[in-house]
Amino acid sequence: MSHIRLSRSKDGVNFTVEDKPFIYPVDESEKYGCEDARVTFIDVKYYINFTVISEDSWSTALAVTEDFVTIERKGIIFHPENKDVAIFPEKVKGKYIALHRPNNSGFGKASIWYSESTDLLHWGNHKCIARPRDMKWESMKIGGGAPPIKTTDGWLIICHGKGDNSLYSLFCLLLDLNEPSKIVRRADTPLLTPTESFEKEGFFGNVVFTNGVVEKDGKVYVYYGASDESVGLAITDIDSLLKSF
Amino acid sequence: MSHIRLSRSKDGVNFTVEDKPFIYPVDESEKYGCEDARVTFIDVKYYINFTVISEDSWSTALAVTEDFVTIERKGIIFHPENKDVAIFPEKVKGKYIALHRPNNSGFGKASIWYSESTDLLHWGNHKCIARPRDMKWESMKIGGGAPPIKTTDGWLIICHGKGDNSLYSLFCLLLDLNEPSKIVRRADTPLLTPTESFEKEGFFGNVVFTNGVVEKDGKVYVYYGASDESVGLAITDIDSLLKSF
Numbered sequence: 186m187s188h189i190r191l192s193r194s195k196d197g198v199n200f201t202v203e204d205k206p207f208i209y210p211v212d213e214s215e216k217y218g219c220e221d222a223r224v225t226f227i228d229v230k231y232y233i234n235f236t237v238i239s240e241d242s243w244s245t246a247l248a249v250t251e252d253f254v255t256i257e258r259k260g261i262i263f264h265p266e267n268k269d270v271a272i273f274p275e276k277v278k279g280k281y282i283a284l285h286r287p288n289n290s291g292f293g294k295a296s297i298w299y300s301e302s303t304d305l306l307h308w309g310n311h312k313c314i315a316r317p318r319d320m321k322w323e324s325m326k327i328g329g330g331a332p333p334i335k336t337t338d339g340w341l342i343i344c345h346g347k348g349d350n351s352l353y354s355l356f357c358l359l360l361d362l363n364e365p366s367k368i369v370r371r372a373d374t375p376l377l378t379p380t381e382s383f384e385k386e387g388f389f390g391n392v393v394f395t396n397g398v399v400e401k402d403g404k405v406y407v408y409y410g411a412s413d414e415s416v417g418l419a420i421t422d423i424d425s426l427l428k429s430f
Numbered sequence: 431m432s433h434i435r436l437s438r439s440k441d442g443v444n445f446t447v448e449d450k451p452f453i454y455p456v457d458e459s460e461k462y463g464c465e466d467a468r469v470t471f472i473d474v475k476y477y478i479n480f481t482v483i484s485e486d487s488w489s490t491a492l493a494v495t496e497d498f499v500t501i502e503r504k505g506i507i508f509h510p511e512n513k514d515v516a517i518f519p520e521k522v523k524g525k526y527i528a529l530h531r532p533n534n535s536g537f538g539k540a541s542i543w544y545s546e547s548t549d550l551l552h553w554g555n556h557k558c559i560a561r562p563r564d565m566k567w568e569s570m571k572i573g574g575g576a577p578p579i580k581t582t583d584g585w586l587i588i589c590h591g592k593g594d595n596s597l598y599s600l601f602c603l604l605l606d607l608n609e610p611s612k613i614v615r616r617a618d619t620p621l622l623t624p625t626e627s628f629e630k631e632g633f634f635g636n637v638v639f640t641n642g643v644v645e646k647d648g649k650v651y652v653y654y655g656a657s658d659e660s661v662g663l664a665i666t667d668i669d670s671l672l673k674s675f
Contacts, residue, residue, distance in 0.1 A: 214557070214558070239538075239558075240537070240538055240561075241534070241538045241541060241558040241561070242532070242534050242536055242537060242538045243536065244532075244556065260554070260555045260556070260557075261554075261555070261556040261557070262554050262556075263509070263556075264508070264509075264512065264530070264532045264543055264545070264556040265532040265533075265534065265538075266511070266532065266533065266534070266535060266536060267509065285509070287487070287509045287510040287511065288510075288511065288533075288535060288536070289486070289487050289510065289511070290511060290533060290535030291487055291488070291511060291533075292485070292487060293484075293485055293486045293487045293510075296486060298509055300509070301552070302552055302554075303548065303549070303552055304548070304552075306554040306555065307546070307547055307548055307549075307552035307553055307554035307555075308552055308553065308554060309505065309506075309507050309547075309551040309552035309553060310505045310506070310551065310552075311489065311505070311506040311507075311508075311509040312459070312505075312506070313459070313484075313486040316485075316486070
């Protein structure tokens with residue numbers, strides 16, 4: 186059963202993983218695990234969405250904390266089969282915004298969808314805004330990564346692409362500041378693709394996958410799962426990311 | 431491309447189908463069709479949810495009309511892959527309620543889910559409330575049918591079950607009046623199963639499937655698709671339905 190632990194750091198590089206789980210299965214909707222947490226700070230609270238897995242498939246739940254000590258559960262916000270939810274850090278035109286990735290089993294390929302909410306709990310106005318293209322690093326699936334960063338050019342999101350031979354890479358997407366269902370720029374090459382041994386070999390090799398991106402003191406820290414086994418860190422800055430398109 | 435037409439009747443038995451489509455594809459999210467309309471009357475408006483099919487799979491959209499002449503589109507309310515949405519005719523404890531049926535491709539079987547909304551557009555607090563059981567008429571899938579009817583015993587819903595050999599039948603479900611995520615009674619035998627030739631043979635044989643149930647003058651009119659080709663009518667009453675469990 187998967188669970189989510191806190192890991193603390195003063196410099197963003199050296200971390201201490203806590204001994205006990207922070208978010209772990211508490212009811213039948215999470216029976217097989219809680220994983221892939223994404224944290225969005227809005228006003229004074231941290232909104233943590235995470236994938237829950239049960240006998241009824243996988244979906245995305247929400248929890249809220251102010252102190253990372255106590256946590257309040259808010260239930261399932263995106264029904265099955267859905268994961269890779271990234272909630273924007275502020276409202277746009279009076280609505281909260283999220284990206285998500287419904288599964289496609291019948292036809293079509295798993296794509297990036299856009300949704301709106303009035304309260305972060307109920308979501309609607311779902312729109313498919315970006316689909317996989319016929320490129321070897323994103324041919325099978327694409328999905329949102331960490332919550333987007335607001336830049337002068339638009340909402341910057343580091344997404345993932347699943348390509349040929351189940352290779353997972355990261356790529357950048359820029360959405361319109363005022364109409365975030367509109368794409369301003371989409372990268373034609375990956376930002377990060379497995380090259381190091383810990384990215385190429387492991388529990389599920391050839392995977393880099395980010396859920397957490399932090400902007401601090403002019404730098405952007407990209408934390409990414411590597412081969413479903415360890416967590417890597419890549420450091421860049423907003424200008425470099427915006428020029429990478 | 432599927433579309434939805436109006437059909438008018440004065441006695442509920444003899445109908446005239448209109449020449450022109452009423453709801454039909456208008457954008458890329460409906461490219462391959464609009465089908466399976468379910469109508470819920472709330473206050474002074476008719477809320478019509480329907481399955482939309484596109485290159486991005488299938489999902490459920492909402493439209494609103496007061497007169498069945500003009501119609502206002504409200505976008506996708508349940509993202510892929512989801513259909514069989516039944517919206518309750520009134521709020522319960524301040525929230526609108528719907529049942530829906532997300533697809534299960536990975537594991538689990540397509541089941542009846544419960545959701546809440548504050549405005550009929552944004553939906554959350556998703557819960558799986560009823561799963562297929564190992565019975566030959568509901569072993570593969572179950573899903574909501576027409577919008578539920580309020581009775582003294584609870585919310586009465588005529589659902590569908592997909593069983594062995596892709597047989598589709600109808601069965602009754604009774605949900606708690608004040609907490610409609612709780613099941614009060616669930617039928618152990620089907621209410622209606624294909625027996626007539628038009629129910630057993632057709633475009634997709636051995637299928638009975640209801641999207642529309644009307645209570646009028648003490649009777650309950652169950653309109654059901656038969657073999658994905660024609661529409662049948664079965665007439666009963668609330669007492670008989672409540673005694674059928």
